[in-house]
Amino acid sequence: MLIALFRTVVLYLLIILGIRLMGKRQVGELEPSELVFTLLIADLAAVPMQDFGIPLTRGVIPIVVLLCVTLLLSLLTMRSIKFRAFICGRPGIVVRDGKVCQAEMEKNRFTLDELSEELRIQGYSDISKVKYAILETNGQLTVLLNAEEQPVTAAQMGLKPKDPGLPALIISDGRLLEDNLRKRGLDDKWLEKQLSHHHVRRVKDVFLLSVDEQGTVYFAEKEKRR
Amino acid sequence: MKKGWLAIGLLVGMVALSWWHVSALNALTDDLGGQLRRAETLAESGEWDKAAEVTREASEQWDGRAFYLHVTLDHRTADDIAVGFAETLEFLEWQEAGEYSAANARLMEQLELLGQVEWPSLENLL
Numbered sequence: 001m002l003i004a005l006f007r008t009v010v011l012y013l014l015i016i017l018g019i020r021l022m023g024k025r026q027v028g029e030l031e032p033s034e035l036v037f038t039l040l041i042a043d044l045a046a047v048p049m050q051d052f053g054i055p056l057t058r059g060v061i062p063i064v065v066l067l068c069v070t071l072l073l074s075l076l077t078m079r080s081i082k083f084r085a086f087i088c089g090r091p092g093i094v095v096r097d098g099k100v101c102q103a104e105m106e107k108n109r110f111t112l113d114e115l116s117e118e119l120r121i122q123g124y125s126d127i128s129k130v131k132y133a134i135l136e137t138n139g140q141l142t143v144l145l146n147a148e149e150q151p152v153t154a155a156q157m158g159l160k161p162k163d164p165g166l167p168a169l170i171i172s173d174g175r176l177l178e179d180n181l182r183k184r185g186l187d188d189k190w191l192e193k194q195l196s197h198h199h200v201r202r203v204k205d206v207f208l209l210s211v212d213e214q215g216t217v218y219f220a221e222k223e224k225r226r
Numbered sequence: 227m228k229k230g231w232l233a234i235g236l237l238v239g240m241v242a243l244s245w246w247h248v249s250a251l252n253a254l255t256d257d258l259g260g261q262l263r264r265a266e267t268l269a270e271s272g273e274w275d276k277a278a279e280v281t282r283e284a285s286e287q288w289d290g291r292a293f294y295l296h297v298t299l300d301h302r303t304a305d306d307i308a309v310g311f312a313e314t315l316e317f318l319e320w321q322e323a324g325e326y327s328a329a330n331a332r333l334m335e336q337l338e339l340l341g342q343v344e345w346p347s348l349e350n351l352l
Contacts, residue, residue, distance in 0.1 A: 021229070053301040065240065068233035075230045 165213030
C-alpha cells in the first residue's frame with residue numbers, strides 16, 4: 001500500500017510538472033504534439049502506478065522523454081514557419097464574402113452541418129452577413145462579420161469613455177497583497193479608510209478588495225459562517 | 227531557448243545512461259553465464275563442492291546488484307533469476323545431476339535472454 005501511495009504521488013507530481021511546462025493553453029488550443037503528450041502521459045503514469053512489478057523508471061523515463069521531445073517540437077514550431085505549417089497545418093477560409101468555400105470545406109473534411117452549428121453557437125444564423133469564417137488550426141471557427149453588421153463602437157460614435165484599466169487585487173481571501181497595494185501607489189492609510197468605509201475592522205474579514213486604475217473599488221466582505 | 231538546451235541535454239543524458247545500462251547488463255549476464263558454464267563443467271567431472279562455490283559466487287554477484295536490477299528491470303524477471311540461483315544451488319548441494327543440469331540450463335538461458343531483451347536490435351524495436 002505504501003508503495004502505491006509513494007508511486008502515485010511521484011507520478012502525479014511528474015505529470016503536473018509536465019503539464020505546467022507545456023504552458024498556459026487549454027486543451028482545445030494545444031498543438032498536435034502537445035495534445036499527443038497529454039493523451040499519452042496519463043497512460044504512461046498509470047501502468048507503474050498499478051503494477052508494482054514494473055520499476056518506477058519505466059514510467060518516469062518515457063514521460064521525461066516525451067516531455068523533452070514535445071518541448072523541442074514546440075520550440076521548433078515557434079522558430080520555423082514551415083515546420084509550424086507541417087505540424088499544425090494552416091488556417092483555412094471556409095466562408096468568404098457571404099459564400100461558402102466548398103473546396104476548402106472538403107479539404108478540411110468540415111461539413112455544412114458543422115459550419116452551421118459553429119455559426120449558431122457564436123450567434124450568427126445568416127451566412128450572407130459573414131465576411132470571413134476561418135477554420136483555425138486548433139479546430140475553432142473565427143467569424144468576422146461584414147462591416148455594416150458589426151456592433152457600433154464608442155470610437156465610431158465619437159465618444160471617449162474612460163478606460164478603467166486593469167483592476168489590482170489588494171486583498172484576496174483575507175490576505176493582504178502588499179506588492180499590489182504599493183504598485184497601485186496606495187498605502188496603509190488608504191486601506192484603513194476603505195476598511196472603515198465598509199464597516200470592517202480587519203483585513204482577515206475581507207474576501208475581496210480590488211481597485212482599478214481609475215480608483216474604483218470593488219469590495220466583498222467574507223460571509224459569516226454559521 | 228534555455229529550456230530547449232535543457233531538453234536536448236536531458237535526452238542525450240538519458241541515451242548515454244541507457245547505453246551504459248545495456249552494456250553493463252550484457253557484461254554482467256555474460257560473466258554470470260560464463261561462471262555457470264564453468265560450474266556445470268565442474269559438476270560433470272564430479273567436483274560438486276567447487277561447482278557449488280562457483281555458482282554461489284555468481285549468485286552473490288547477482289544479489290549484490292539487487293537494488294540496481296530492481297530499479298531498472300521488471301521485478302518478476304529479477305526475482306525469477308534469484309529463484310533460479312537458489313534452485314540450482316539446492317540441486318548442487320544434493321548432487322542431483324539431472325535436475326541440476328536442467329535448472330542450470332534454464333538459468334543460463336534466462337540470463338542470456340535478459341542480456342538480449344534490452345539490446346536495441348531491430349527485433350526488439352519491432
